[in-house]
Structure formats: C-alpha cells, structure tokens
Amino acid sequence: QVQLQESGPGLVKPSETLSLICNVSGGSVSRDYWSWIRQAPGKGLEWIGYVYFHGRSNSNPSLESRVTISVDTSKNQFLLNLRSVTAADTAVYYCASSHQLLFDSWGPGTLVTVTS
Amino acid sequence: SYGLTQPPSVSVAPGQTARMTCGGNDLGGKSVHWYQQKPGQAPVMVVFDDSNRPSGIPERFSGSNSGNTATLTINRVEAGDEADYYCQVWHSSTDQVIFGGGTKLTVL
Numbered sequence: 001q002v003q004l005q006e007s008g009p010g011l012v013k014p015s016e017t018l019s020l021i022c023n024v025s026g027g028s029v030s031r032d033y034w035s036w037i038r039q040a041p042g043k044g045l046e047w048i049g050y051v052y053f054h055g056r057s058n059s060n061p062s063l064e065s066r067v068t069i070s071v072d073t074s075k076n077q078f079l080l081n082l083r084s085v086t087a088a089d090t091a092v093y094y095c096a097s098s099h100q101l102l103f104d105s106w107g108p109g110t111l112v113t114v115t116s
Numbered sequence: 117s118y119g120l121t122q123p124p125s126v127s128v129a130p131g132q133t134a135r136m137t138c139g140g141n142d143l144g145g146k147s148v149h150w151y152q153q154k155p156g157q158a159p160v161m162v163v164f165d166d167s168n169r170p171s172g173i174p175e176r177f178s179g180s181n182s183g184n185t186a187t188l189t190i191n192r193v194e195a196g197d198e199a200d201y202y203c204q205v206w207h208s209s210t211d212q213v214i215f216g217g218g219t220k221l222t223v224l
Contacts (some may be wrong), residue, residue, distance in 0.1 A: 047213040100205040
C-alpha cells in the first residue's frame with residue numbers, strides 16, 4: 001500500500017501563501033488521483049481538491065479561487081498552494097491517495113496555523 | 117449544492133450493534149464510502165462502494181445504501197470502535213467530493 005507524508009511550514013502569516021508537499025512512497029504519482037483534505041480544529045473533514053497524474057485538477061468551489069494543486073512526477077510528489085490565507089485556514093492538512101475518488105491511503109496530517 | 121447529513125452522535129453499549137446513517141438526495145444512485153477517525157489520527161477507510169470492506173477491516177463492519185440513506189453498521193461493538201465516522205461520495209455531475217459532517221460514536 002502506498003505511503004504518504006505531508007511536509008511544509010507549521011506557521012503561516014495572514015495574507016501569505018500556504019505551501020505543502022506530499023511525498024509518495026510505495027507507489028507512483030504517475031497514476032490516478034491525488035487529493036488534499038483539511039480539518040479545522042474540532043471540525044469535520046473538508047475536501048480541498050485533487051490532481052490527476054497528467055495534471056488536470058479540480059477543487060472545492062469554496063476554495064478554488066485560492067487553490068492550486070499540482071503533481072511533480074520527477075520527485076514522486078504532489079503539492080498544495082493556498083493563497084491569501086486567514087485564521088479560518090488553520091487546520092490539519094492531509095494528503096491522500098484517491099483511487100476513483102475514494103481515499104484509500106492518507107498521510108498522518110500536518111497542522112498549519114495561520115498567525116501573525 | 118449537494119450535501120450529506122449525518123447525526124452528530126450515536127451511543128451504544130459494548131457488544132451491541134451501532135448503526136450510523138448518511139442522508140442525501142438519491143444517495144442510492146451513488147457509491148458511498150465510510151471513514152473512521154480516532155482522536156489525533158488520520159481517517160481510515162472502513163467501507164467503500166457502499167458495502168465493501170478493505171483488507172484488514174473486521175467483518176463486524178458493514179454498509180448498505182438505498183434510496184436516500186446509506187448506513188454503516190458495526191456489530192458487536194468494542195471500546196476500540198469509539199471514533200468519528202464520516203461518509204463520503206463523489207458527486208459526478210459537479211465533479212466534487214462531498215463529506216458528511218461526521219458522527220461521533222460513543223461506546224457506553
């Protein structure tokens with residue numbers, strides 16, 4: 001089964017860009033869908049978006065004006081950029097393997113706090 | 117926009133059966149997936165495509181989906197089943213992934 005690991009800054013300032021990387025091992029990003037999901041403290045799961053291995057992406061309408069998700073096949077990773085963050089973007093961010101848009105493998109998650 | 121409705125909480129005694137519902141318009145026409153999330157951990161898929169179990173998930177976990185309601189059933193509930201459970205679908209007409217709000221299962 002594929003393993004995933006998120007990495008990136010744990011603190012981001014308001015109005016800046018949140019950037020995360022998901023490293024994939026035990027499988028190749030050159031197949032299928034790869035997703036980002038977040039969970040604000042004490043709240044439920046919120047799908048952010050997915051990228052398909054050849055580059056097509058889609059995202060939650062509530063975030064799509066600020067989100068870019070991309071894949072780097074040379075590094076076997078996929079990336080999340082979320083622009084113009086506010087305190088409402090504070091959450092645990094998960095990356096996930098999303099074969100047929102169900103989430104069969106998840107990273108452990110990384111907490112990102114938006115604070116000045 | 118399409119939405120999934122889950123009761124906030126379900127309580128059950130050990131050894132009994134827990135049933136958690138997920139409601140949505142014409143949900144029976146979609147594939148429903150269920151995730152278990154324990155405190156401080158990433159979610160784990162426990163049922164996919166309405167009623168299939170991934171390898172390693174006990175047979176006590178089962179799912180069904182018909183009409184406007186999908187149900188996750190846990191037989192012979194154990195203390196270790198206490199967790200939040202989320203349903204999820206892919207809404208094909210909008211190409212969006214939708215999560216339910218989650219149900220907290222408490223084992224009394």
